Every structure is written in C-alpha cells, then in structure tokens.
Amino acid sequence: MSLQHAILGLLTHKPMTGYELKSIFDNSVNYFWTAQLSQIYRDLGTLESKGYVTSQIKPQQGRPDKKIYSITPKGDGAFQKWLNNFPKKLSIAIRDEICLRTFFGSRIQLEELEFQLRKFIKEKQEVVNALRMMDEHTDHCKDNTSSEKIFFQRLTIKKGLLVFGAEIQWAEECLKELDELKG
Amino acid sequence: MSLQHAILGLLTHKPMTGYELKSIFDNSVNYFWTAQLSQIYRDLGTLESKGYVTSQIKPQQGRPDKKIYSITPKGDGAFQKWLNNFPKKLSIAIRDEICLRTFFGSRIQLEELEFQLRKFIKEKQEVVNALRMMDEHTDHCKDNTSSEKIFFQRLTIKKGLLVFGAEIQWAEECLKELDELKG
DNA sequence: AATTAATATATAACATGTTATATATAAAAT
DNA sequence: ATTTTATATATAACATGTTATATATTAATT
Structure with missing residues (x-):
C-alpha cells in the first residue's frame, strides 16, 4: 500500500x-x-x-x-x-541478495564470492557518492523557504550514508576474512 | 526468482x-x-x-x-x-518505510515522528539482540564438522549487526536533532 | 471445559512488482 | 545518416508477495 x-x-x-x-x-x-x-x-x-x-x-x-x-x-x-498510524510491524519483505549469496558461500569458489563482494561495494559506493553530492547540495539550501522539507530530506540522506556505509564496511571486512582464510 | x-x-x-x-x-x-x-x-x-x-x-x-x-x-x-552469476543490478525493490515517513516529516507532529522513531529503534533492537545471541551461539561451533557453513552464516550475522546497528544509530541521531529543533 | 498453539499441507483471492510492448515527436549524440 | 535520449501515456502478461481460508489432530494454556 x-x-x-x-x-x-x-x-x-x-x-x-x-x-x-x-x-x-x-x-x-x-x-x-x-x-x-x-x-x-x-x-x-x-x-x-x-x-x-x-x-x-x-x-x-x-x-x-x-x-x-x-x-x-x-x-x-x-x-x-x-x-x-505506525504499523505493528515495519518493513515488509526482507530480501538481501548479497547476504543470501554469502550465506551459501561454501558452495562458491572463494574468488567468485570475492568478485561479487567487490561488485557489491562498487554498486553501494556509487550510491554513497550520489548521496554525498545531494547532502552537499542541500547544505546550501538550509535557509530558504523550503528549509523544513529539506531538513527532513537531509535526515533520510543521512540514513543512506550511514546504512550503505555500514554495508560497504561489512563487505570490506568479509574480503579481509576471506583473505585470511586463503593465506 | x-x-x-x-x-x-x-x-x-x-x-x-x-x-x-x-x-x-x-x-x-x-x-x-x-x-x-x-x-x-x-x-x-x-x-x-x-x-x-x-x-x-x-x-x-x-x-x-x-x-x-x-x-x-x-x-x-x-x-x-x-x-x-552475479546480477547486473543487485537488490530489487527498495522500500524503506521509516525513511518514507521521515521524508514527509514536515507533515507530522514532531512528537508523533519521535514516537515512530522510538518504535523503529525498539523493533531493530530486538533483531540485534537475537543476532547477538546467534553470534555467541555459533561462536562455540567454530571447530565442528559444519564449520564452513557456520563461517559464512556468521558473516551474514555480522552484516545484520552492522547494518541494523547503523539504522539504530541513525534513528537516535534523528531524535537528537528533533530535540534540538524543539529546544 | 474451552481456547490457543503447534504440527502439516494446500488453495483462492488479492496486492504489488517486473518486463515488454505500443504510440509519437524532437533534440542530442554517435 | 542513424541511433539514442527525453518527453509523455498506457496496457498486457507475468512474477512475486500477502492475507484469508480449509482440513485435521495433539498438546498446552487459560
């Protein structure tokens, strides 16, 4: 809905x-x-x-x-x-494909999983870069007429930066752990 | 699929x-x-x-x-x-309801948004608690026969801890900013 | 004593999301 | 010169997700 x-x-x-x-x-x-x-x-x-x-x-x-x-x-x-009206349970279908792939990591070649994690990082990094630009851009608009809307928009941008940042951090830590597994 | x-x-x-x-x-x-x-x-x-x-x-x-x-x-x-086969684009439908609600924050009473953010934190905190238990539990199983599967499962648990942790952190920062707005 | 939860499978109806297609023009890029 | 992109609306077919319902028994709870 x-x-x-x-x-x-x-x-x-x-x-x-x-x-x-x-x-x-x-x-x-x-x-x-x-x-x-x-x-x-x-x-x-x-x-x-x-x-x-x-x-x-x-x-x-x-x-x-x-x-x-x-x-x-x-x-x-x-x-x-x-x-x-806040729903009893937030967020409907949870479907995190990179997690699903990692969960079945024992069924893939380590190199392939690393390759996929690097692609994941790249994809998320692009979003983070776009959000950083949006964040800088909206920073200038602080004191104009639509400042209230912008304030809340910036809160959502911050969420993207924090959450996608955490996802990138996780993938990088995975790569480190997989590296240790090999060495 | x-x-x-x-x-x-x-x-x-x-x-x-x-x-x-x-x-x-x-x-x-x-x-x-x-x-x-x-x-x-x-x-x-x-x-x-x-x-x-x-x-x-x-x-x-x-x-x-x-x-x-x-x-x-x-x-x-x-x-x-x-x-x-890694897909060209990961993650299909992105639908983050708390972000949508925050985005339209100028249309809600501040108190109601704060109430919803606190509910969000509570919901996420429960998941984090469950994941912490899973993490501790799987820590004991490190050296048994299914260790490889457990290793990858633990990577996904780590993702949950990091990402949901970031979401909680974000919501807490929002509450702080909303508090400053009032004060 | 009566209700609810757990075990177990399955379908119907509906809501939502994805991909492909049809139509039509102007401007920009190759 | 040809293709792609942007402007604009809209439907069809299909895939996926949600909610409700039907059936049947046992164990646990109120």
Missing part, C-alpha cells in the same frame, strides 16, 4: 504527471523507494477511482497530452492518516 | 517439507530473507514442475502426510548457476 502513500505525499508538494513522478522516484528518493512507471500509472488510476487524486488534461502539440494529477482533500486525509 | 534459489540452497543442506522450510525462514534467515508459507508451497510446486526438486510422501498418523522435498542434480545445477 505504501507506494500509493508515497505518491500522495509527493503530490502534496505539487500536482504532477505520472512521468514527473517517475523522475522523482528515479532521481530524488531512489535510495529509499523505487517504482516502475507501469506501477505509478496503475496506482494513479487506483487513487483516482478512490477519489484521492483528480486529473486534468493539458493538451500538447507533438507529444501525448499531459495528464496532471492533483491530490484531493480526501486524498490528503488518507495520507495524513497513514502518516500518523 | 531468488526465493526459489533460497529454497534450493536450503534443500542442499537436507531434504525438507514446506513446513520445515518455513521454520528456517522464520528462525534462521529471517534477518535477510522472509517468505510466506503459501509462497513456499507455490514455489516448491514450480520447482517440482521444473524438475529441480522431487517429493516423497511419508505417511503420518493423526496429521496430514509429510511431503518431503529433495533437490535433484538438475536443481543443484540451477542453484550453482545462479550462485555463480
């Missing part, structure tokens, strides 16, 4: 098309939430049928008409209700 | 029923992989139709007959192939 709440939340910032929402998922919140375009359109449809959003068509030349979605008071109420 | 690989991997340890697999998911690998019983039965069916596992019925009195699944050489080959 939370993707629908994420969409509602983003629409409280400003009315948007599905395409614009997708670019926000890809460029702004991708380190803690991802979504496929097909999912976004489907959920926008669901939200509209529930009366949580309304759409307005803006004709365009050369391209398909824009369909701009706005959150309704009803949708805002539903979002607010979700925000204020 | 990875749940099927997780099941295959667990069946390389020993033949098991769906019910036994579920208890492993719940009690042993729950910090990095979870699965519903209905999913396990469905995937066992899929794996059987692919020829990756075979089942053998063991009659029981008083309870439904046991259906014990064993991995086949073909299934073992598929598992091995998966293990040796």
Whole structure:
C-alpha cells in the first residue's frame, strides 16, 4: 500500500504527471523507494477511482497530452492518516541478495564470492557518492523557504550514508576474512 | 526468482517439507530473507514442475502426510548457476518505510515522528539482540564438522549487526536533532 | 471445559512488482 | 545518416508477495 502513500505525499508538494513522478522516484528518493512507471500509472488510476487524486488534461502539440494529477482533500486525509498510524510491524519483505549469496558461500569458489563482494561495494559506493553530492547540495539550501522539507530530506540522506556505509564496511571486512582464510 | 534459489540452497543442506522450510525462514534467515508459507508451497510446486526438486510422501498418523522435498542434480545445477552469476543490478525493490515517513516529516507532529522513531529503534533492537545471541551461539561451533557453513552464516550475522546497528544509530541521531529543533 | 498453539499441507483471492510492448515527436549524440 | 535520449501515456502478461481460508489432530494454556 505504501507506494500509493508515497505518491500522495509527493503530490502534496505539487500536482504532477505520472512521468514527473517517475523522475522523482528515479532521481530524488531512489535510495529509499523505487517504482516502475507501469506501477505509478496503475496506482494513479487506483487513487483516482478512490477519489484521492483528480486529473486534468493539458493538451500538447507533438507529444501525448499531459495528464496532471492533483491530490484531493480526501486524498490528503488518507495520507495524513497513514502518516500518523505506525504499523505493528515495519518493513515488509526482507530480501538481501548479497547476504543470501554469502550465506551459501561454501558452495562458491572463494574468488567468485570475492568478485561479487567487490561488485557489491562498487554498486553501494556509487550510491554513497550520489548521496554525498545531494547532502552537499542541500547544505546550501538550509535557509530558504523550503528549509523544513529539506531538513527532513537531509535526515533520510543521512540514513543512506550511514546504512550503505555500514554495508560497504561489512563487505570490506568479509574480503579481509576471506583473505585470511586463503593465506 | 531468488526465493526459489533460497529454497534450493536450503534443500542442499537436507531434504525438507514446506513446513520445515518455513521454520528456517522464520528462525534462521529471517534477518535477510522472509517468505510466506503459501509462497513456499507455490514455489516448491514450480520447482517440482521444473524438475529441480522431487517429493516423497511419508505417511503420518493423526496429521496430514509429510511431503518431503529433495533437490535433484538438475536443481543443484540451477542453484550453482545462479550462485555463480552475479546480477547486473543487485537488490530489487527498495522500500524503506521509516525513511518514507521521515521524508514527509514536515507533515507530522514532531512528537508523533519521535514516537515512530522510538518504535523503529525498539523493533531493530530486538533483531540485534537475537543476532547477538546467534553470534555467541555459533561462536562455540567454530571447530565442528559444519564449520564452513557456520563461517559464512556468521558473516551474514555480522552484516545484520552492522547494518541494523547503523539504522539504530541513525534513528537516535534523528531524535537528537528533533530535540534540538524543539529546544 | 474451552481456547490457543503447534504440527502439516494446500488453495483462492488479492496486492504489488517486473518486463515488454505500443504510440509519437524532437533534440542530442554517435 | 542513424541511433539514442527525453518527453509523455498506457496496457498486457507475468512474477512475486500477502492475507484469508480449509482440513485435521495433539498438546498446552487459560
């Protein structure tokens, strides 16, 4: 259900098309939430049928008409209700593929596992680099009008930096331990 | 696809029923992989139709007959192939609900967000406590016959301790920052 | 005495996530 | 000159995850 709440939340910032929402998922919140375009359109449809959003068509030349979605008071109420109700159990499906691969490490060649851990580090390092840039960038915006939103955004960036940093640290420690195993 | 690989991997340890697999998911690998019983039965069916596992019925009195699944050489080959092929992009859907809630922090009462962060810490702390016990317990088993498997299991436990520890640290830092905001 | 938990398998219905495809144009890159 | 990227919406098919339900017995709890 939370993707629908994420969409509602983003629409409280400003009315948007599905395409614009997708670019926000890809460029702004991708380190803690991802979504496929097909999912976004489907959920926008669901939200509209529930009366949580309304759409307005803006004709365009050369391209398909824009369909701009706005959150309704009803949708805002539903979002607010979700925000204020913490679930009994957080975080649904836990699926950590690098952990699964490591768990079955006795079935792989050590060199292959090391190779995979190094790839993992590389992938996480790229995310950390992007988050560092975001962090520096938002640091300049401390005192402008959207400072409150930025404050909370920076908290989530900090989480990414800490958690992905811990993942990298773990993988590096694994490589050390595997090295000792060989030597 | 990875749940099927997780099941295959667990069946390389020993033949098991769906019910036994579920208890492993719940009690042993729950910090990095979870699965519903209905999913396990469905995937066992899929794996059987692919020829990756075979089942053998063991009659029981008083309870439904046991259906014990064993991995086949073909299934073992598929598992091995998966293990040796690192995906282009790791980790599918990223969905971090506490991050999503924090991101929209400007829409909640500070006290409510603090309450939710404290619940988050509590939830994660319980997992960390369980992992610490597992870590201590597996420490004794260092020199027995299954030492290789235990070695890799301990690497995954270490990941849990590091990552969940970082999440707790983050939430505590958030609480501090929110406190400063008020004071 | 009655309810709940544990043992055991399995399906149905639904919700959510992924991949592929269709349409259409302009601008940028190779 | 041709391909890719960006703009834009949308559906189909499939894969995966969640919740509820059905069946059946024993042991433990209230």
